[in-house]
Structures are given as C-alpha cells and as structure tokens.
Amino acid sequence: MPFPDVKLANRPLHFLYLCDCSGSMAASGKMQALNQAIRQSLPGMAAVARDNPEARVLVRAVRFADHAAWHIETPTPVDQLEWRDLQAGGITAMGEALKLVAAALQTPPMEVRALPPVLVLISDGQPTDDFAAGLEALLRVPWAQKAVRLAIALGHDADLEVLQRFIGTEPATAGRSPRRPLQASNATSLAQYIQWASTAVVGAASMPASRVSETPLEPAAGNIPLPDLPPTVLDPTDDVGPLVW
C-alpha cells in the first residue's frame, strides 16, 4: 500500500526581535550598530536553519518608540529576509510592544506543533508606558511562558531590572551563573550577542527534545536550556572592547 497523501512538514520556529527605537538609540550610533548587527547575523542564522531542516525558522520584528508596531509582521523564512533599517525617534513604549507580541503568540495564529519561540528584547532605556501590564499580558500566553526569552541592554542607561523581569529568573546551576540580561556597551559586543542569539540559541531551539513540564519545584524545567555564551563573552557583564555607550 503506497504511502498516503499526507502533508509532512517541519516545525515552525518563530524568532522575534523587539527593538527599542526611542530617540536615545540615535545617540552614539546605537541604532546603526543594531541594524548592522542584525543584518550581519542573518547569513549565520540561515546556515543554522539549513543545518536543522526539521525546523522552519521564521523571523519577525517589532519596533517600539512612541508606539509599538510591526517592523516585519509576516513570519519570514530567514533565507528570504531583507533587513530594512530601523529608525530612532520618540519614547519607549515597551509595554505596548509586549502586548503586541502576546497577541501574536496566541494559538491561533501560533501553530500547536510549533517549536518554542525565541524572543529577543533589545533596549537602551526605561519603559515610558505600563511595562508591568504588558509583561503580565505576555506571560499569560502559554507560548510566551515556553519561549526562550533573551534581553540585551545597550549602554549603562538601560533598565536592567525590567529586562530581568522580561527574561525571568533562573537560579544559578552547577557551573552556570544566574541568567541575567546581556550588557552590550559597544557595537562589537552587541554584534556578538546578536550573533549568539541568532545561531547558537536558534540551533538549540531547533532540536526536537521533550522535557519535563513545569512543576512547582522546577518552574523553569520546561524551557530550553540556553547554550553557552561565546568564550569571549562568558560573563554577560564582562564587556568586550571599549566602553562607548
């Protein structure tokens, strides 16, 4: 009996950038550095996607300034993505951005069979809207709870406390520090973090590997263990290169 006419398909892996586009991002070339870091990371991300054919890496991006809006609204296969530069200007509607992402992670439109998504929040300042409400809306969504949530702080003015709340708390384990926001103080370290998130993290998230669901004793057990940071930036507070931002 021949194989039936059914559609077998790899599993979508949604990768979402949440980019701070407030006016302060224009200072010291931060906006330009972010655009360049993301653009330069795309070939590496595409290579990881090719090496993991069971995952279909789909990229989206949200920009937030006076308001939050989709910069790339359609989930786009990474090998078809052309990064358009973000522009800086306005304040920091981070909470609104989180609500926008929360809506996108509802099922539907999220596929039940998707791999846990990857959310990367990049900011250089403090939210100017109701961040707590946005985070609460986001974390009510099961896919957001299961997501790999990363945060990159640009410069010393970034609000590390809100970024920490976004990624959640994870206690130190053997040989590993507690999870903290990554702190980039120049274009080089920002590029390294973006590269790591778009390759190593995407690779880890692409591998189908079941895990024990959350328990009161192990609240974080259900999430994907993060791969190690590059050796040059093992400690997220240990910056690479000169302090610029």
Place this chain on the structure above:
Amino acid sequence: MVNRWAAPIAASRAGAAHLRAGRPCQDAALCRELRDAEGQPVMLMAVADGHGGRRYRRSEVGSRLACETALAVVADALAAAPPGDGEGAWSRWLAHDLPEAVQCRWLEAVQDHWQSDPGEGDFEPLLYGSTLGLVVMTTLWWGHTGLGDWDLVRVEADGRARLLQEENEPTALGEATCSLCQPQAASLFARRAALHPLAPDPGDFALVLCTDGIRKSCATDSDFLTLAAWLAGSGAEAAGVLPEALDRISREGSGDDVTVAIGRAAAPGEPPVPLPAPPAAAETPVVTPSPAQAAQASLPRPRPQRRRPAIGRAVAIGLALAAAGAGWLALVWPRTQPPPQVAAPTSPGLRAALAEVERLCGQPASLPLELRRRRDLFVALRQGRQDPARLKAAAATDPLAALIAADLPAADPTEEKPAAAKLPAANPRRNLQALGACPALLEALSRQWTLSPATTP
C-alpha cells in the same frame, strides 16, 4: 469466549535530527501477548518517549524500563484476577493502582540501573525521564492509561479515524510534557485512563498508539489522522513497511524519534482471531519477558502474517515436541546434537529465538545489512572455527548468532569448488521455518552462506 485481538505490532526509529546529532533513539515500544489468571489472552502495547538533552542523558534507558515496568505490572495484575472481575475495579486499576505500581517499580528500576552503571554526579530520576502510553486489550474490554505527550487514535474498518487521547496538561506545550520522573507522576495517569467494554460484536477496528514525533511531523491533525489510518490499514504489509515509513515521517517532518504501536480487533475482512491454544499445565499462566526479550522491546516487531502469534507458536511447538519426546532444540539442531532434554517452550533460548525471528522478519529491508555485519560469524562457522552448539546454547544472550548457527548448511563431502560459488548443499534452514522464519530471512541467510567460503582462501 472469542479473542478479537490480533497480536499487536510496534516499531520505534531514531529521528532524523537525532541521527544527525549522533544521539540514540530515546523512544521505546513493547508489544506482548499475555495470559490472564484463567488462561485467556490479553494483548498489551506500550510506547515511551525519553526526554532529550543533557538533563535527561539516560532517557533511552528510562523509556525502555518504562515499557518493561508497565508490562510486569500488567502481568502481575492479570495473574491475580481475570479481566471479567468487575469493570469498575479495572477502571480504577488503570487510573490509580497501576500508575502507583508503575511509578514505584520504574523508580526502583532506574535506581538499580544507576547502581549497576553509576555515572557522574548523583542519581536523580530526572536523568531517566520518560513518558509512557499503555493500551491493554482483553477479550472483554480494552483500556488505556499513561502520562506524557503520546497520542491514541481509533481507526474503524472503513478508515475513519478519530483521536481518542492526547496530552492536555496546561503546563505541557511545545516540548514540555509530563514524565515518570516527576514526583506526582502517578497522579497524572488518571486523566489519560479509560476502560472501553467490548460489545459482543465490536466490529473491526484498530488502535494506533504513538509518541509525539509522529503527530508533530504532520502539517495538520487531519494529516495525522489520515496517516494513522494508513498505518492501521496497511495490515500485514505494515510489517515490512513500518520502519521505512517511520523513517520518512521523521525525515520529512519533525526530525524527532518516532514510535508507533498498532492493535487490531479482527483485521478487516478476516474472521475474529482464533483463540490460541491454552497453555500447557506446566506453563506459567502469565508470560513475563526475559531480559533478552526486553532488550528487543525498542526494535520493530511485525504483525505476524497468517502466522501463529509468537507465544501461540511456542506453545504449539512445545506441545508437539513434548508429544514427540524431544524439545525445540532437537527440532532445530537434529544433526549436530544428540536428542537433548525436553525443553519447555518457555525456555529463554526459545523465546529469544522466536522474538529474534519476528524482529528480523519485521524489517526485511534491513536484513541484508544486519546479516552482513555478522559475516565473520558465517565464515567462522563454515570453516569450523566456531562451535555451532555453543552458539545455540547461548541463544538467550545472542539469538541472532544462534539462528545463524542453526542455519549452518551441512558439509558437502563432494564439494571441491570454493563454497562461495555454491549454494548450501543441504536444506537445514527449513528448520528455521518451524520458528516462523519468513522467506526474506531464509533468502538473506542463503545469500550470506554463498558468500562465506568453507575454506580459507
């Protein structure tokens, strides 16, 4: 009482992504025919999915032990009371008693494994984390239980398929799932447990039990149900195509390990499955697997095509041999051994050999490769450097070597040409037919014998 159930089949394959990463198959499956306290047949199928990643680095052992533990618990319960003793009690057993016993014994088993093979760090059940899905099929009812992200589909004779069971835990999403390694594991079985009484004429239907790798490989649930119906409907043919089909599903789909077990209540168009012969008085009513059998659990097992189920054949062979005053060893090795002591068909060697024949015939595509890996053994046997009697005596530990030894062609005294140029002189492999060897196996063995020279070049 009529047995409606055919012997279930199962196959478990390493996922495409796992193969690429050099990881083992962390799924396991097990199918068995048991006997209840009254000698009635009971079919069992179990699947388990060991978790991936460094935290669960022994989960391929955990999943295998999950299936074996479930089998042992079911066997014990059936030995104590027949399935007709109150369906309510059996419902409670599926939801509560069985889970507690499974969790308790599984924890003991993984701890024993750790003690026999300690690794780095301290023991924790998390290392062996696994799901478990279980279906028990009796002459009066069938039931399911377990925990984790397995799926169960019922397929009617006309091909209609519906999803009976899936994981609906709010905390289980993406790759997260409930597991035997969780402290509250036993309490998680109840919501996946149900007992379904069999009507006097239940009609033909099949049950397809699978790990999450299959459903996650399908673009939609409609595709999944179509695929399940095909797996169930391919019938005896499935014995040959199942491993290949699973490989394709993983390769073109999720990349995850994939496992399926299929139970059938009377194959479409066929009469109800005849009740196997009752066990001999000396036999244990309930069959518990030997370690060698258990080791086969994760391997593909075919649905016998018009062959007696393995246990039924063992019983039949045993009864026939007992009547003839000889054991199965005498039947298989009449030329190389004096008539041995009568061996009961429950001997570990026989059971291992039967299981091996079933396994090999269930994956005909891989037969040539499997036998080619034993080329040295073929050659050594042909050249008299290996003692066939010793290999046959060790059938419980290496059943394939025993089968090869049993198939050793008799020496041809007139042979002058290199053996590689000739077919075996005699026809001793017909002995293997008594064990249900399929034509593909016999042919693959013949091929290896023709390639194995009787003398050193």
